[in-house]
Amino acid sequence: MPRSTGRSCSDRGRVRSSSPRPRFCHISFTEPVCTFPENALRSPELNQAGATSIVVENPSGLPYGSSALKLTTQREHDRWLDRLLATPLAQRIRTHLLDRAWSTSEHGHAPTWSHRIRDRLSAIVSPPERAPGVATVVAIAKDEGRYITEWIAWNLAIGFDRILIFSNDSTDDTDRIVSRLSRRDPRVALIRWPSVPGTSPQITAYTHSLSIVTTPWVIFLDIDEFLLPFADGHIHHFLDRVPDDVASVHINWRNFGSGGRTSADYDFVTKTFFQGADLGWGNHNHFKTFTRTALTTDVHVHDAGTSKGRRTLSDFNEFALHYPGIGTRTVHDTIQINHYQCKTYEEFAQRMRRGDANYAGSGPRDHSRERFDVLDRNETSDFKIRMFEAAFDAEYERLTR
Structure with a gap:
């Protein structure tokens, strides 16, 4: 892990050393899809175990939205590691990935690997390997608090x-709800994804997700889309x-x-x-894309590019595009959105x-009654x-009890 240029958001228990030639042990725990728990820093356990500096960072070397907890000690390595790993905190963060452990020179030069420390920590702290599963669904959400629990429960079902879930500048309770659900079910993860001028929040979120998705298949859906x-x-x-030679499957809408x-007073x-x-309506030619993660080169709102393989509809037959994200034919025989x-x-x-969400700083879209009547x-x-x-x-x- 490269030395961080990230800005520290917390710094506890910093102690000046009287040693003229200190040697440091840096240990970083990182979780690639959610923020490191804040209560970790409020615990005195780490200081008692000998950590002389505790910092939460967002280093440039980590995926956007990740955090790292960096612990620094000037104490003798093995004894300090034993004390650290015996703390209740170490047990609580077993689900977080051990990213790096290294030693630096007394002058703070570039890190040199300390394989002994790394291997020791990996054996004790790293979680056991889990099967990656088969499929991931990715969504970007803004102020979807009313609907997000239903959507998550549906996709688990x-x-x-x-x-x-990439939360894009939500001002309602979307973040709180998804964060709570992620604690209830580890299959759910929240990534806060603020808008950046000149970029598409949706496309950048989708693109970033390719670096953290571990399942063979991934699909990108909106919160008003329910795969069936x-x-x-x-x-x-x-x-x-x-079929093995199919790189992406494009699934049609059912609107x-x-x-x-006329009233929004319903539950689900x-x-x-x-x-x-009717199935013949032209809007059903829109599709969303299930794509093989390892073959995916780029992602768009409705489509994805792949390095090789066939592109098909859900009948596994190829199709032509009428327009990006819109095919010239539809299939609703076995699956639909x-x-x-x-x-x-x-x-x-x-x-x-x-x-x-496809445009940073996007203003209100056409919400006229006339447009609604066309779609209704x-x-x-x-x-x-x-x-x-x-x-x-x-x-x-299960998620809400």
């Missing part, structure tokens, strides 16, 4: 192994059927309207809206006023989502 693997019953079973509802999106457009863009006009207008299609009914009601209820109850 259909079988996702990992859920990454109705023929297979589980997302793993669907992905098991994907739902308001069903005539997935148990409220069942009316939508239930897209609840409308809900009620009240909710539609509120969401449009928040702007577009209700000529057919689709109740397939009820197939997963029991699984969803169980996950939701």
Whole structure:
């Protein structure tokens, strides 16, 4: 790990040494997808164990949104490590990754590896290896507190192994809710992702996620999009059927309207809206992309580039693009994305006023009644989502009890 240029956000227990030629041991615990627990710094355990400097940083060498807890000691290495690793804190942070342990010269020159220290810490502190699972779903969210728990519970119910939520300048309780759910279920992770002028928060978040996703498959969805693997019953079973030569599977929207509802006084999106457009409607040609993580070269809102392999719809047959993110044909035979863009006009207008996550500093989008009426299609009914009601209820109850 390169020496940090990050700015310290906390510094406790700093002690000046009387030794003219001190030697330091630096140990960094890092978690690549969430902030290091603040209570770690409030604990006296580390100082008692001999840490002379405790700093939380966001080093340039770590993924954006990560934090590192750096401990420094001038004491004799082995004895100090034994004391540190015996503390209750060390046990509480076992789920955090041990990133680096090194020694520096007395003049603070570039780090030199201390393999003995690194190996010792790795054997004691590093968590056991876990299977990466099969699929990750990534989303960027802004002020989605009302809907985020339902969306997370749904994706766990259909079988996702990992859920990454990038929170983009949320001002409601989105961050608090996702943080709480991540403590309840380690498959859920929150990354705060502020807007940067001149960049797309959505594209930069998606691109960054490729560096931390460990599952073979990843898909990028919005919070109003609910993947529905109705023929297979589980997302793993669907992905098991994907031919080896297919690099990405593009799944079509199934758009739902308001069903005539004018008030937002309901509990769950997935148990409220069942009316939508006829399957021949052109908006269903939009798709979102399941892509093999190792082959993915770039990510867009609806699509992803890959280094090799076939691009198919959910029938595993290739297709042509009419426009980026829009194909020339649709498939809804085994899987679809239930897209609840409308809900009620009240909710539609509120969401449009928040702007577009694809553009930094985006102003309000068109939230006119006329636009809502164009999208609010209700000529057919689709109740397939009820197939997963029991699984969803169980996950939701588990997350919220």
